[in-house]
Amino acid sequence: MISRRDFIKKTVIGVAGASIPVAALELLTPRRLRAEKEDKSRVRWVFLVDTYKCVGCGMCVKACKLENEIPYDANVTRTWVERYVTTKDGKVHADTPKGARDGFITSKIDLGTDGSLDIRKEDIDKAFFVPKLCNQCENPPCVQVCPVGATYQAPDGVVLVDRSWCIGCGYCIMGCPYGVRFFHPVYHTAEKCNFCYHRINKGLQTACVQACPFGARRIGNIKDPRDPVAKIITTERVAILKEEYGTKPQVYYIGLDKEVK
Amino acid sequence: MNNHVLRPLLVVILLVVLVLIVRAFYVPKSFGVHQRGYMYGWYRDANVEDWKKFKVKYQGTDYCKDCHAKNHETIMMTPHAIIPCEDCHGPAVDHPSDPAKLTIDKSRELCLRCHYPLAYPTSGRANIRGVDPEKHNPGMECSLCHNPHKPGLEGLK
């Protein structure tokens, strides 16, 4: 006959005992860690931007905001377009008003609190537009610094954010050298470009790629040798942004300039 | 108990066990180390599916061309053929059921996205014909005279 006291005692020990191994071992087991090396997936999404083709219409930004439900008038965006103007005196002027959501419909450079600066056509040496988006780094520093595992790299290389798990500490935002992350104004969790994960997994193009009339943006699978984007990246001269951070970004650029930040 | 020195340690152990028990119930089943290892692959696996289920809004020109065949054919003969329908007409979402009618952006600002003259050397923008919006019929919608589906001068209304 088992007494009530004994029963409770044994139950507590039992529950505790059962939960310790399961819970404790889940943190780090060598077997699970080894999974890192066994890369079986046949998809690795990459992006290609041709800055010669970009005209700065900002259609990609508009489409991205509407497709991904980023409040249209909020001053944050998953993708944006920058304008760089190098003048004859050697100065570089750059801006991205509202992330170029409305394109560039003025020759004036937006200087933030310093107002704006109009540059005469004759003073320009070179000028161009550079679309930006999440680089889906191979070594994403934003994922490394997430304290709870709310942001992660999916097996196909895309870095995603778990909106139900993010605590909103902002460490990932500080950790990204490219400034692609922000707090979603509605969900109050970290937010970023995910290559339109819902679209690429259905065989569609990302919203920005589809909205671009000039073919300045393209998405592809670097692991597929027949993929045209993969072909360009592997056989032509392409550049990446901020290589010095060791993040191994997977957005490749044609026609990148040394002045691009 | 003889050695009271270990009492605080027992309290600590009790607390740790408590946290681990809570953890067993609180943490979703699919949470764990996945393909990219602990550094980059520590997450709730079900979230990947959550993202895949996200609603598609931009359906693409192919989605439009069957019902709106005539408009599609017209624009395909012009330089504007490269512009996807939804750039000006807005995302189709579940059109024609929801929304029944799309709102077309007819603002001057929409056209100026490409046609504001910015002759930037080395940029594709330099190849697009531009108009100075302050001198060229200011305040009027472009589509009052120009047909965006037939942008050439012969298409003038």
Add this chain to the structure above:
Amino acid sequence: MVHGELWTAKELFVYPNEYIYWSVQIVMYPFMTGLVAGAFVLSSLYHVFGIKQLKDMARFALVFSFALLFAAPMPIVLHLQHPFRGINVFMTPHFTSAIAAFGIVFSAYGAIVASELWFLYRKHFVDIALPLKEKQDKTLFEWFRFIIFCTLTLGVYDVSEQSLKRDEKAIRVLAAVGIPVACFLHGYAGFIFGSVKANALWMTPLMPVIFIMSAIVSGIALCMLTYIITMEIRKFLASRKKTPYQMYQSREELKSAEINVIKMTARYLLFFLIFAISLELLDLIFRGYTAVKSWDVLRSVIYGRDFTDIFILQYLVGNLIPFILFLLPGLTIRRALLGVVLVIFGVFMMRWNVVIGGQAFSLTFAGYMHYHLPIIPHDWETFKEGLGGALAIFIMPFALFWVLIKIFPVFSFKESH
């Protein structure tokens, strides 16, 4: 409104998503953790190294460190966009993040301080619990007191000479273990910033060490400040000579004891202050000398935009002036008081210049962001991330301390001598 937009003004070329996401609460966070670590190290100087002159301060510093311990994670909690999910840090810790590791180190440290307090006050708990146990027909308040102190004894009522000896030994061990853990704890706070490779100002391996040194400085200074204030109150009460305060020492005795403790502690304050300043200057000189890509924008922030905050408020008012105040012979209580207030202010400015200064320039290195601290709150967000929230956090440990000394009396009574 996007989080951060309200208090951020952008100048020149800044990425569209960049705002000052880490605002005043993240300034408060290393500031408060620093105070915890500093207070604990001060108390350990007595328990471990047997610096007898610090005996009075040691007990005080330990209880105060415990009060600070509860206040230290509050800034982070207030800063989180989802405060109730904060528990996730313990549920699914991702140890490659400095913040996750911090959760564990912080808990371990809390356990050490709590255990040390338990050994220190165990006899006191028993002394109160036992008579209450014997007493018949207890009042409601006495029942309440009895339950609390009974729980606090953890079921140990043995206060024999032998067991108390064991307590002392345990305290010494815990204090010794506590020093590296305290340094680790605050080193981690420094690591949180120092390891952000995206931020040109933060990324330096010196950051954790600088943080530890200035933490100890601020912790000692805050202990001195609180000690002076409580001693003044006791002097005031002693001079009124009313019951029940007659049991305290006389006014003169208190005064001489006070200046002795202050002089002794000030010496350690200066020692750590020199360390802290040297490291900070080393960092600055090194950055200027190596002048990597980011130096242009850093220089314009350090020597231009933030000159007043860094060189006037932090180095001159917060470091140099108190340094001279303490070095001049014939230290008085009043001068010490001014000195420690300036030191605490200086350390706060150092945190400010790191956290806010690190976000004063854009990731483009071609633009700047200005922080406007919300002073008058008009909603919960502007309160918690504004002046009000910061002040609330600063006052919290003092309020907690006032509650804690009801359970852990820090001032020895005359009869116990």
